[in-house]
Amino acid sequence: MRQDHLISATQLSRADIEAVLDRAAEIDADPAAWGDAHGRAVLGLCFFEPSTRTKMSFDTAIKRLGGTTTDMGSVDSSSVKKGESLADTVRVVEGYADALVLRHPSEGAAKMAAEFVDVPVINAGDGAGQHPSQTLLDLYTIRENVGLDDLSIGIMGDLKYGRTVHSLAEALTNFDVRQHFISPESLRLPRGVRFDLHQSGAQVREHTELEGVLPDLDVLYVTRIQRERFPDENEYEKVAGEYQIDTKTLEAAADDLAVMHPLPRVDEIDPAVDGTDHATYFEQAHNGVPVRMALLDYLLSEEVDQ
Amino acid sequence: MRQDHLISATQLSRADIEAVLDRAAEIDADPAAWGDAHGRAVLGLCFFEPSTRTKMSFDTAIKRLGGTTTDMGSVDSSSVKKGESLADTVRVVEGYADALVLRHPSEGAAKMAAEFVDVPVINAGDGAGQHPSQTLLDLYTIRENVGLDDLSIGIMGDLKYGRTVHSLAEALTNFDVRQHFISPESLRLPRGVRFDLHQSGAQVREHTELEGVLPDLDVLYVTRIQRERFPDENEYEKVAGEYQIDTKTLEAAADDLAVMHPLPRVDEIDPAVDGTDHATYFEQAHNGVPVRMALLDYLLSEEVDQ
Amino acid sequence: MRQDHLISATQLSRADIEAVLDRAAEIDADPAAWGDAHGRAVLGLCFFEPSTRTKMSFDTAIKRLGGTTTDMGSVDSSSVKKGESLADTVRVVEGYADALVLRHPSEGAAKMAAEFVDVPVINAGDGAGQHPSQTLLDLYTIRENVGLDDLSIGIMGDLKYGRTVHSLAEALTNFDVRQHFISPESLRLPRGVRFDLHQSGAQVREHTELEGVLPDLDVLYVTRIQRERFPDENEYEKVAGEYQIDTKTLEAAADDLAVMHPLPRVDEIDPAVDGTDHATYFEQAHNGVPVRMALLDYLLSEEVDQ
Structure with missing residues (x-):
């Protein structure tokens, strides 16, 4: 993909989509072959709203690529409760992680976050916006x-x-x-x-x-x-x-x-x-795992190239 | 063990129990030797009720076998709050994990879950039932x-x-x-x-x-x-x-x-x-770690054999 | 460091501080070289109060050393809610982990915890006390x-x-x-x-x-x-x-x-x-990661020497 972040489906061309889907099919055919593809990569999970499948499948996806996650936890157990802005939170977490997955109740949150950090940001849902x-x-x-x-x-x-x-x-x-x-x-x-x-x-x-x-x-x-x-x-x-x-x-x-x-x-x-x-x-x-593995593979590989 | 799931102590014969306990003793004697036994295995943690030692010792056990976990999180931060049925939740999570550990307030929950999924289910407490x-x-x-x-x-x-x-x-x-x-x-x-x-x-x-x-x-x-x-x-x-x-x-x-x-x-x-x-x-x-390592070793090894 | 635990800044001599800071600078200069330094080490996270950056940076630090974490979770989803004492909780968790990170609302909590366990305890904040x-x-x-x-x-x-x-x-x-x-x-x-x-x-x-x-x-x-x-x-x-x-x-x-x-x-x-x-x-x-990697490296290396 030409982009460093994945904020909206509208940014994806047919070629972008097919590249990710082809990679996902490769992974699906032989998942074990990808077990060290991104060893040591740390994915930051910033979920400001409840999630089961999106969070767990990103979590599983990076781990099946050999990496791991660091999780902000629920809003109630984080600095957000102390009044921290989203811009501050993501700028802190980018220091810990190689990429961020962000879910937030406000439309436009991921786009805003991407303007503040250098690591790839993946929008995992912004209010009634995009996913x-x-x-x-x-x-x-x-x-x-x-x-x-x-x-x-x-x-x-x-x-x-x-x-x-x-x-x-x-x-x-x-x-x-x-x-x-x-x-x-x-x-x-x-x-x-x-x-x-x-x-x-x-x-x-x-x-x-x-x-x-x-x-x-x-x-x-x-x-x-x-x-x-x-x-x-x-x-x-x-x-x-x-x-x-x-x-x-x-x-x-x-x-x-x-x-x-x-x-x-x-x-x-x-x-x-x-x-x-x-x-x-x-x-x-279940397709969440190979597809998110493919997506992470693209974004993290780009990151390495920079 | 002859079983794919561990739902109740009543399903365990003396031979089953001794096999797990002997394996636990082997692990206890030289834990480091087991550090790659189940590399890349992902254990799904589905705790619908609070837990410290059961959850942490399963978490530690799979990690000391070289694997990792993916955690549904608390009920408040999951799809359950959106009204999802237990049968749906476990069928989703089985797509992410190689085995599931389930704690649930309702007696019979683990037995029911095991009927819906193909990966091994471990009952980590179902109401006033079994553990x-x-x-x-x-x-x-x-x-x-x-x-x-x-x-x-x-x-x-x-x-x-x-x-x-x-x-x-x-x-x-x-x-x-x-x-x-x-x-x-x-x-x-x-x-x-x-x-x-x-x-x-x-x-x-x-x-x-x-x-x-x-x-x-x-x-x-x-x-x-x-x-x-x-x-x-x-x-x-x-x-x-x-x-x-x-x-x-x-x-x-x-x-x-x-x-x-x-x-x-x-x-x-x-x-x-x-x-x-x-x-x-x-x-x-503390024995929770070697014993659950032994249990996971049995259930995950059976899984591979299928 | 001469100590097995890190409870208070007052216990650190100038030489202790410089040793950790020098190690952190080494890590900062070439983080990838430390990716297997403490493979398989498990860090127990016991946070009785909300935390974002302290918890995430310890989590990231041990993972970038090749280890992993096991997390007690929030107080609401743990045995603490059932009335368990801090002394009991840490004595249980020490059976799972190679070192403990403890945050607690009561001043003196980490010092007390260190008296009950044999693995290194790191004070990550005790009320209005130390950090x-x-x-x-x-x-x-x-x-x-x-x-x-x-x-x-x-x-x-x-x-x-x-x-x-x-x-x-x-x-x-x-x-x-x-x-x-x-x-x-x-x-x-x-x-x-x-x-x-x-x-x-x-x-x-x-x-x-x-x-x-x-x-x-x-x-x-x-x-x-x-x-x-x-x-x-x-x-x-x-x-x-x-x-x-x-x-x-x-x-x-x-x-x-x-x-x-x-x-x-x-x-x-x-x-x-x-x-x-x-x-x-x-x-x-962001310096939380290399500095906590250095700190963990010291405390876990001492542990091995015992």
């Missing part, structure tokens, strides 16, 4: 299952607050993909994302119901209605429980439809779907 | 100090809620051991455990006072009255403070009586006992 | 920037509650240093520390304003007014915001004045100072 390493593993999962060309994808659920959706939709504009967005009116894709997609010439359609479009889809990407993103509990209750998938729903789907979900799910996908060939979400979660 | 790796280190400590045959052991304190007691009592039925259970009436061993012991032909007696039986004991295993297991604070207050051990109590004991405790203790054993030859509880805690 | 590894990195930063002889240093801010100040002031008595203490009357250096300094023949002066002394200083060491140390919120409000540094303040300073701060800062130093040559606080934070 580009999630996008890379989503793209990898799509490519491994149904390919990234001549693809029809449905993206459903919380399109307003779901940062994984925003990153994915923008990255997909690099490929020959028809994007169908399915959500209640109140959770439509934000105007800014829609504008960017149209500017990129993306093939986009919006729907309020899954039924009409389901049979045409190669991938159905379901997202959680994130309670914590709602300023208003009533608004949450109104849409929670809609847009759920079960085996009955999927009777109308193509046999090889891949159902994806960034996880965690609450009740968007019925557990009965787990046993079907459609279920691709656990494989998707 | 079998604690049992292995308890057995190792007993064997190293007084041997496991022709043994008289007193198990005292909270026998109703103490999961370490349930696991230990059942494992001891594999050996020639007389088990004396000493507790207030309200904290007797649960009916189900008593039934299992009698079915196994165990030599069991119950007491409400230590005095009569103390002189005959080779081991006195003291447990904490666990406040957090009591539904009712009054019930707790009534028994707290009873069944305490001090140097005066021990005057009636055999010279080589080993006093054990799974720790943490509050006031069940007076600190003055620490300086006596009876005190075996810190050695017991 | 000697911070002192070593402070001294290293001063030596690298302006030298430790014929030095004028101003130490400003919260001199009453700031443990880094107490440790630093006492260590500086080993060198030819003029110490100027600048604080409001209510935050003066405690009587005990002043007494110790006078006993050591230190060259000490106290001021309530920076203005008069600033032009003479080689180093200005600014500390945070720590809200959490104040028993009374009104008292805090009265002094908060005083003793702030900005670029205008520094116009009267020598060109090569080094401004230091143990961090985190809240508003004691204006961010505009970050871009000036005076700003030495991020370098100071």
Whole structure:
């Protein structure tokens, strides 16, 4: 990649994405061969919000490359509670680590952090903004299952607050993909994302119901209605429980439809779907390791070259 | 061991137990020789309840075998707070780790988890249920100090809620051991455990006072009255403070009586006992490392063979 | 060093300090050469209070020496919550680790812990008491920037509650240093520390304003007014915001004045100072790694010799 940091999916060209995905496939084919690729590298984990899979898969990824992590810990047990600014925190941690992974509740936090430090910064989620390493593993999962060309994808659920959706939709504009967005009116894709997609010439359609479009889809990407993103509990209750998938729903789907979900799910996908060939979400979660290994390999190798 | 998972002490035969204990003794004799035994292995730590010694000793054990850990963190900083099911969490984490250690407040949680994942699951405590790796280190400590045959052991304190007691009592039925259970009436061993012991032909007696039986004991295993297991604070207050051990109590004991405790203790054993030859509880805690190294060695080696 | 533990800066002779600082300089010059110096060493992290930089830099330090850590986690997720004493906790953890790093809210905690365990204990802050590894990195930063002889240093801010100040002031008595203490009357250096300094023949002066002394200083060491140390919120409000540094303040300073701060800062130093040559606080934070590597190297090497 041409960049030193990974802040947004929008910074990634098709060639960038394919380079990471090809490297991830190499790693996936023979993980043990990469066990010393970045021995002694220290990855700084700065998570200002809860995380399980993103944090654990970055943690595992650097360790499977021979490196290790140093973890800021939760906000409650860190200097942040003493009133330290984000700019100060990341400038301190860059002294300990060879690269930083940052999750923060404020949109733009990773971009700001990257302006203050010299080591690579990876945005692991900034509020309702971006989550580009999630996008890379989503793209990898799509490519491994149904390919990234001549693809029809449905993206459903919380399109307003779901940062994984925003990153994915923008990255997909690099490929020959028809994007169908399915959500209640109140959770439509934000105007800014829609504008960017149209500017990129993306093939986009919006729907309020899954039924009409389901049979045409190669991938159905379901997202959680994130309670914590709602300023208003009533608004949450109104849409929670809609847009759920079960085996009955999927009777109308193509046999090889891949159902994806960034996880965690609450009740968007019925557990009965787990046993079907459609279920691709656990494989998707597991792809976090080879894809993040590939990403770290790129960013840390660049670092060495400087 | 014949098993892929370690869920309950009841699944362990005498041969299984002796295999792990022999391996632990080998490791204890020359720990440095095991420093690369499982290089690059990643152990997933899923602790849904607080833990110090179990978590730290598993963490240390895998690291002293050349491996490393990836830690789910506290429940508050994980996806669990977003409403994710245990089955989903463990299926995600199995993609990152070569084996899982699980502690959970619900009895049966580890058994359920093991049904969902392919990597070995170690039960590190499921509510008032089982805690079998604690049992292995308890057995190792007993064997190293007084041997496991022709043994008289007193198990005292909270026998109703103490999961370490349930696991230990059942494992001891594999050996020639007389088990004396000493507790207030309200904290007797649960009916189900008593039934299992009698079915196994165990030599069991119950007491409400230590005095009569103390002189005959080779081991006195003291447990904490666990406040957090009591539904009712009054019930707790009534028994707290009873069944305490001090140097005066021990005057009636055999010279080589080993006093054990799974720790943490509050006031069940007076600190003055620490300086006596009876005190075996810190050695017991330290044995967590070689015993868990041995256990991990067995489970991870089986994994490789598959 | 002659000691097995590092509890207080007062235990360090000039020769001790110079030995660690020289070793840190060696490490700084070629960190990669130390990557296997303490392979397999396990450092136990026992932080009973929040920490970012101390914990992360010890964590990074042992890892850059080839070792690893095992972390007690926060007090809320540990046995401490179950009522375990500090003496018990450290005696358990010493069974897992080759050395312990301890932070605790009670003054004297590390000294007490060291009496109970055989592995080296490093005091990483005990209430308003000592924080000697911070002192070593402070001294290293001063030596690298302006030298430790014929030095004028101003130490400003919260001199009453700031443990880094107490440790630093006492260590500086080993060198030819003029110490100027600048604080409001209510935050003066405690009587005990002043007494110790006078006993050591230190060259000490106290001021309530920076203005008069600033032009003479080689180093200005600014500390945070720590809200959490104040028993009374009104008292805090009265002094908060005083003793702030900005670029205008520094116009009267020598060109090569080094401004230091143990961090985190809240508003004691204006961010505009970050871009000036005076700003030495991020370098100071980063020096935590080589200095703690040097410290660990000494303590762990002694351990091996025993």
